Amino acid sequence: MELVEKRAGRQLGSGDAAEEKPMRADARRNRDRLVAVAAEAFAANGVQTSLEDIAREAGVGIGTLYRHFPTREHLVEAVYRREVDLLCQAAEDLAKRLPPDDALEDWLRHLVSYAATKRGMMDSLRILLDTGSTIFADTPSRISQALQGLVEAASKAGTIRQDVEAADILQATSGLYSAPETPDWKDRALRLVSVIMDGLRHGAPRRTDGDGASANTGS
Amino acid sequence: MELVEKRAGRQLGSGDAAEEKPMRADARRNRDRLVAVAAEAFAANGVQTSLEDIAREAGVGIGTLYRHFPTREHLVEAVYRREVDLLCQAAEDLAKRLPPDDALEDWLRHLVSYAATKRGMMDSLRILLDTGSTIFADTPSRISQALQGLVEAASKAGTIRQDVEAADILQATSGLYSAPETPDWKDRALRLVSVIMDGLRHGAPRRTDGDGASANTGS
């Protein structure tokens, strides 16, 4: 689960040059903890979560938080970036560990968490847009690429129907981002994933199971 | 100087119906003081001025400020609205008290103060835009209309050249809003006004003075 994040230094806006210095071990550890804790907190309570709470939860002083992330937006950007990294990383890992169609299904479940985090952070993300951050330039294509790998593998293995592409699936799941903020949001989202996967498997050349539902709604 | 402001109640966003209740005398007085003080403070120190300072300066408790203006943006909107009102009011007053071209010149000087306030508030005004406030719908046309009255009067009196319209002058002064934030900003702005007025008078059918500079740089 511990994703090694390269480029740990400055970001937000694009006006820096000399970087890439190796960070001291404790600094890196603290920084990673902060981002991880913040991700959880933002997803659960929205971006307005008290930074002091996050620091405490991560077991560091508030000063440490502020040294690493001078503004709330810096932290938000780091969280968002990590989320995308994790998502792409997960695609690779799953592809190795599972049959292609199961990998795809699991990855879509990851996508649901990603969406959850993203919706919690929407407001701050909009601010980042104004600030001229660069995250948004490559993110969509990175995600799309990760998905494409999974889709192609499953397609080649013949366990999903042949005529769908990454773009189709992203479109099918786009409802995740705009759906209302109900408490059972996550259940609905996972159900949607399950439906889509059933659909994809149904039209496959080699069926893996009878054409019933695929069960497994996760925890 | 005391402009009587109708509609003292809710605003910001457009989702209110029943309004226009007569306000208690002390409430109205405090509200007006707050807006006046805030206008000065915002122009001098920008919108980030401490609300506590503003309340103190206005001689009211912080609670009073918050009752009248639940968020900083509500206060900003009120200030901005008042600024526009004062500007339009000034146009009428000046038209009555001075020869048309002098009225026009003085009004342009008012416009400079307006611009000063507006630049101090830019950031918050942008937030207001997102909030969906209605101020921006009619403001430009109101200002434009006020100016038009002055221009037509002066034109009719023959003390400025005949072929200019309000729009021309607004365009000529548009530099006020984007000019850099230097300390001598106001001097430059007033100099610009002076130049424009000289130009307008120069092409007039009946000259008021020789074609030299018009002096009078105000205080």
Added chain:
DNA sequence: CCAATAAGCGGAGGCGCCTCCGTTTATATT
């Protein structure tokens, strides 16, 4: 292994935001 030292830590403290509620006061009623 032991300094030396710079990188990092963390929390006290100051400030601003905002709410809540006991007190004051303008206004309507008699």
Added chain:
DNA sequence: AATATAAACGGAGGCGCCTCCGCTTATTGG
């Protein structure tokens, strides 16, 4: 003028933000 009452006042207090700086510790070179 006296009274009732709802409207308005104001500031204490709680919380979050952020800075500043004395202390701690990982790292380096001997």
